[in-house]
Amino acid sequence: MIHPRKDFNFIRPRKSIDKHINKQNLWVHETHQELTPWYVWDTKIPISRSKSEERLGNGTYRQTIKSFSRDLREYLLTSTLHGLRYIGEKKLTWFERFFWLAAFLFSLICAGFFILNVYAKWRLSPMIVSINPENMGLNNLPFPAITICNVNQAKKTVAQRYIRTGTSIDKKLLESLCSTHNDSDIFEDNIAESADWEYTRSFLINITQQCNEMLTSCRWNSNVMSCQDLFNAQLTDEGLCCTFNVVHRDKMFRNPKELNDLNLTFPLPAVDWTPEGGYPPNAPENGFPWKPKGVGTKHGLTLVLDANVAEYYCASTESAGFKIVMHNPTETPKIANLGEIFGPGMEARVIIQPRILDAQSDLQYIEINKRLCLFSDEKELLFYRTYTLKNCEMECEANAMLDLCECVFYYMPKNKSTRVCGKADAKCYENSTQFQEKKRVCEDCMPACTEISFFERITTAPLSRALVRNLAWKLNKTTDYFV
Template identity: 30%
Template sequence: MKRNSRSNSFANINDAFTDKATVNGHLDPSSPKKGRLSSIKQYLKDYSANSNLHGLRYIGEKERTLVEKLFWLFMFSFSVIVCAVLIRKVWIKWNESPVIVSFAETSTPVWQIPYPAVTVCIETKAKGTLFSFTDYYHLYYNESTYLNLTQEERNLFEDVSLVCDDHLAPANGRKVSMANETIENLRQVAPNLTDVFMACKWKDIPRNSCSDLISQVITEEGFCYTFNSLRAEELFRTENLHSDYPYSEAIKTMNESWTLEEGYPRNSPLETYPHRGSGYGAKAGLTFLLTAKEIDLDYLCKGPVQGYKILLHNPAELPRLSQQYFRAPLSQEVVVAVKPKMMTTSEGLKPYDPHRRQCYFPSERYLQYFKVYTQANCEMECLTNFTFARCGCVHFGMPHGSNMSICNAGSIQCIKKAQMELVTVEIKTGLAEEDSDLNGTLGDARKVAAECKCLQACTSIEYEAETSQADFDGKALFRAYHLPNDTVEEDLLFSRVFVFFKEAQFITSRRSELYGQTDFLANCGGLLGLFMGFSILSFAEILYFLTLRLYCVIWQKKRSKAKNDLENKRSA
């Protein structure tokens, strides 16, 4: 079998465009349509004879029988279909799950990440010598004694009920209140820092005053105390917040050099802020001695379990002790071994849509009240906006703007219901379930919830705590030192807490590309080559036959026609 050369095939195409339209030098009236079809047919034969695609040239060869041509047409069509189906599967996998989470090749030392922020909330919300919540509860709910209470006493009781168990808040109390008055009432009766912290040690070095390490912070649990959190001006967009009260008190620290995305600079000193761990074990961590007075314990406000709530969290997050915590009971020593969990994301995932990689880089998501994007901060802001849309006010522990009112005792049940509704909305969204009850404030609130979309931050740090505890008899310790009886008050109760890294190193998780663009192209190219012998040059060949080759043939036809017309004029 002799294969036509490209030059001969080019001549055949030219003949098909010129000679088929004439008979004995004259135009055939029926030839334009036949000539066009014949030219297209000859053009396709020329392509099949010169194509690099497997099996295609057998379809256009004159020597092949009809059965052979049908066989190769079937095989070529079958290969194209199977190849297309497999490429579609590769595309779906690349489009829907382009991210793989794996462990980093090397371990990360704990000194490269910040020490966890430790937030402590005492269950005693009001000192018994200043305000007895139990006594005022019975006075408030008794019709005969309620009228004897002054308006200031009623307001104080309603304010304190905001930080007690939800069911204790009077439903007929104030719906909203002045934020600064509520905060000031809580501040006057709450234990202060020196009442809660008796002694502190950081890296086994005692501190003269715990106020050098610990600052006061306002949470949904009222006044709490935190170690190693970012300062308010670094955590919040203060220009968008109200000015009624600060969420946290500033402590004297050196300049902050850590960011969630970049970590600590390479040239930053060991002693920086937020503090970072320099090792592992109890002597390289934080130790504090907590105190409470028996006279201050109120078993009605927070129930039968007294002591402290403690939360370990990212320094760039506002703590939510109403949701997550572990307990440090009274007269107990609690040992907390911390295991960090860190997730990073490769730069190669930046071009992807956040919902495809399931995380936000810092520049991709703006929060109105927080400077630092984390999933917890986003959820807190979302809850604030949802609660305001649902109740017309927010809890004083939620970051909010100057245009938002502060809820009081009469709105506590609405706040609680809004928190449950927000979770329900997220579940229904995940199940793609529609709800026809979208009237009034509920419909507006769900529109707010739909805009939350609080994905993880592409760089995130969490701290897991392994706790153990034993009895701690502080009074026996003081008696063993033969201290005078008046040194320690009789009704004083103690708790001691150790917080430290369990190990010197940990393994970081990392998001990276499962299929990059090069991997996707290689997979598609392998399938095309396997089934069809297709390559980039094959694509260039198709493009050539549809553009440049076609243009040259038509140009050659016009040139030949003009030459024939000129010869005919000369012969005439």
């Protein structure tokens, strides 16, 4: 059935429509309880913000906090540091998370403590001592200097001659050499004035065994050589001794022409070797001090020493034999208290092991009181050209002795103008209290940053009569005497 279209029009009163529109276009302000349009064309009318807008700003701040918390938890869960992932794990209780946080903080505190401790040690001693992985070739290292002394202080025949025909000064000097009494108790004032150094020097040279009597046979680098070409006589704190491979005196002392010492001869060519500088680039292969040609007894020094026991009158030890010390070629040895004792009738083999302290040049920029060593150009000695700890101590003791007694011992470094102590100075140099106080200044001597020292390992065995007959015949000695 078809019906005609009917249009239905709902007509709302105009008044109600206007009222509805007006409510949509107005904000209700609780403060003034009045209606204000949310759009204002007049810019002079102030617009106030509602609490909902203020809550919108606070929401942005909370959103930032939540974002940071989310990123922090993500970092904790993905961090490889031990313990942090447990702090951000939500499945754990608060106590468990707090425990891991406390453990992590404790680990940080301990790590900081140890780091500060290591840093403090580095500040006090900024040097690192390590073993050099590179070996040093023998062509860069000198053979050690060797000083040999017979412990016999006086030959019997010479001592008996002095007792029979010697002067009163000779007898007092012999008593001083062999007695344990102080020189001040032995020498009277009138005799002590005559026993000056020149007289005492001649006495020591005459009564001590000479090097040509001590050294019977010498072989260097498998070559038989004259012992006089290898050794020099030297006055040490043990008396007259024999030295091998000590650097030329022109290379050891600053003013060698002013030295009041024995007349010495050295092999040529002499090389200016120092522990810090080593051998010069243009140094000849056979330059002195000599280098070892290889390892083993065939490339070393072989000696036959004659103790001459029959001539023993008084010794510095309770046995017969020799005192031997190996030292840096640039140093003057002190052998009385440091020498190794070798008895007669024995074969001794000495294995030498060098100990080398080498410092990098960068250490020179570190303060001396922190690195505790000196480079050669940082302290200049008065007598010695090369700075070493032993040379510094020897020179310091000489200066202390010179300040105390206005003289030095005969074995100390000196020049021609320095007076050598005689027996008249015994009361002064035997005053050990004042001398020890003077020696305290020697504590300022520091080790050299580059030093070479030698350690020896000794093995001995008694000589066999059957094996030494041939050698005794070559040396024109009987087998009994040789053994």
